Amino acid sequence: EAQVTQNPRYLITVTGKKLTVTCSQNMNHEYMSWYRQDPGLGLRQIYYSMNVEVTDKGDVPEGYKVSRKEKRNFPLILESPSPNQTSLYFCASRRAALSFYEQYFGPGTRLTVT
Amino acid sequence: GQQVMQIPQYQHVQEGEDFTTYCNSSTTLSNIQWYKQRPGGHPVFLIQLVKSGEVKKQKRLTFQFGEAKKNSSLHITATQTTDVGTYFCAPLGNAGNMLTFGGGTRLMVKP
Numbered sequence: 001e002a003q004v005t006q007n008p009r010y011l012i013t014v015t016g017k018k019l020t021v022t023c024s025q026n027m028n029h030e031y032m033s034w035y036r037q038d039p040g041l042g043l044r045q046i047y048y049s050m051n052v053e054v055t056d057k058g059d060v061p062e063g064y065k066v067s068r069k070e071k072r073n074f075p076l077i078l079e080s081p082s083p084n085q086t087s088l089y090f091c092a093s094r095r096a097a098l099s100f101y102e103q104y105f106g107p108g109t110r111l112t113v114t
Numbered sequence: 115g116q117q118v119m120q121i122p123q124y125q126h127v128q129e130g131e132d133f134t135t136y137c138n139s140s141t142t143l144s145n146i147q148w149y150k151q152r153p154g155g156h157p158v159f160l161i162q163l164v165k166s167g168e169v170k171k172q173k174r175l176t177f178q179f180g181e182a183k184k185n186s187s188l189h190i191t192a193t194q195t196t197d198v199g200t201y202f203c204a205p206l207g208n209a210g211n212m213l214t215f216g217g218g219t220r221l222m223v224k225p
Contacts, residue, residue: 035215040123043157043202043215059214090156100145100206102159103213 002027004106006091012112013081021076021109023091029104030096032074033058034066036087037108043090049074050097081113118143118205120216128224133190135219137203144206146186147213148177152199157215160188160201193223 004025013019025032033048035058045058049068063085065077074093078085091106118139127133137146145164149157161170163179163186170177174197176189190197200218 033213040217042120042217045214092157100162100164102147102162103149103157103204105156105158108156 002104004091004093004104006089006106006109008109009107010110012114014114015082016080019078019081019111021078021089021091021111023074023076023106024072025074025091025093025104026072027093027095027104028071029093030071031101032068032091032093033103034064034074034076035090035092036060037090038087046076046089081111083113085111086113087111117214118203118216120203120219122219123217124220124222126222126224127193129195130192133193133197133221135188135201135203135221137186137188137205137216139184139205142183143186144183146179146206147204148186148188149202149204149215150199151202151218155199157202190221193221195223195225197221198223 007022030051034046035043037043044060046064047058047066049055052068052071055066068074089109092103094101094103118137120137147162148160151157161177166183167181168179174191178187200220202218203216204213
């Protein structure tokens, strides 16, 4: 089954403790991205990757890192999480960088930073 | 990314009533996609509009792209409880790679 998976689905952590949210897709998609969703603010893009070893900042990249060493995986790294990073995070992928392709979303990771 | 305003933010309807959400931009859009997110779920692709004045239908859902390609709408005829969720428009960015999402319209349907 074609899908985007994220782990963990729920995470409660403390300020400053490094964490990684994994994202994997099995559709051989070139393009992957991370979004955060906050009430009243919709979906905002954090980082995106147009292919292996090619990443770029989205609208809200501060406090986040990403890497794309393999085509299928695109982990999101929070080196020193802060409470304002409490949010619902979605990973997404699509066939190629051009936005003419539909985007597939993972199930989401709900992160709470205390 | 490309900025769009989506209205209304919330809409309560009685089951059987119609519903419309609008997506407005101050600049010309190349294309626009629509997504639906059920409560507790993730966004799911519904449709893409590319041509000026384009109208596409999916059963009770009608999607339109304005003649000037600056606005788009989603109309649901005779809503059902299964239509509950948040509907997002997502226009194509100028560089062709960033999909920026509108704030969404949350639809609630009373049975």
